[in-house]
Amino acid sequence: MKFVAYARELQGTGASRRLRVSGKVPGIVYGAGQPASIELDHNALFHALKKEAFHSSVLEMDLAGKSEKVVLRDVQMHAFKPLVLHVDFQRVDSTTRIHKKVPLHFVNEAESQAVKFDKCLITHVIASVEIECLAEKLPEFLTVDLGGLAKGQSLHIDDIKLDEGVKIITHGKKNPVVATVVPIVEEEIVVAAAPAPAKGKAAKGKK
Template identity: 75%
Template sequence: MKFVAFSREVQGTGASRRLRNAGKVPGIVYGVKDAAQIELDHNALYHALKKEAFHCSVLEMELGGETTKVVLRDLQMHPYKPLVLHVDFQRVDSTTRIRKRVPLHFINEAESQAVKLEKCTINHVVAELDIECLAEKLPEFLTVDLKGMVKGKSLHVDDLVLDPSIKVRTHGRKNPVIATPVEIVEEVIVVAAAPAADKGKKGKGKK
């Protein structure tokens, strides 16, 4: 994905506020060489941020007629308005190793034995993973194939088929669970039978 940035000469809280009022977003790009203050068009950036690839892939930033490869590192949003307040990018090259949280895309769930034959649903325990890899190997997402899922057996990090250059950071947890089959429990509603009507009424007086 490509985007256009512009050099930002004036800095400070007041300058950033004026930029936002003018429909711009202040930002910074760092790494490889000196940090540079930048500004971007707010609407273009806001729409780009809705795309998953903008968060988890190497981007091409055009700045001053030069194209540089970068990755999104940080984002500051207004607490309740649809407004981007600040954005950080990191320059990368063929030798840069980065750490990023990457989303998981689950496929073939309906084709698994657990779902088709064993009346289970698949619980997606995590939706993303923290990985470390060369920037040029950064995946937009990781594909998790659930076709082999069977009742009673979970899918773990070590079961994923990944590029050898990608290392999953588990933060001390040993081979954490990615997905697990859960048996569907059928809810049985018991309706109490209505009491039988009395065949005859007692206590009638004699004629």
């Protein structure tokens, strides 16, 4: 994915506030040289951030007519407004090793024995994982094939197929569960018995 950035000359809180008022977003690019202060068009960035690939791909940034490869590192959003306050990027090249969260795409769930024949549900325990790899090997997402699951089974991190040089970071957890088969529990409808009619009239209280 490509995007355009512009050199930002003025620094400080006041300058950043004026940028936001004018429809721009302040940002910074660091790594592989001196950090560079940048500004981006807010609307273009806001729509780009809605795309999954913008968060988990190597991006091509056009800055002052020069193309640089970067990855998105941090985004600061307004607490309740749809407003981007600041954005950070990291320069990368063919030798840069990075840690990055990437989403999981689940496939073949409906075709699995668990769903098709065992009439179970498959619960997605996690939606993304942190990986370590060279920047040029960064996958946009990892595919998780659920087609082999049956009743009583689970799929773990070690079951995910990875390209050479890509490693999933589990932070000390041994082979965490990614998805698990859950039987459908049919709810029992309990009909409450109607109260028996009272015999005679209720006793009147003493005057």
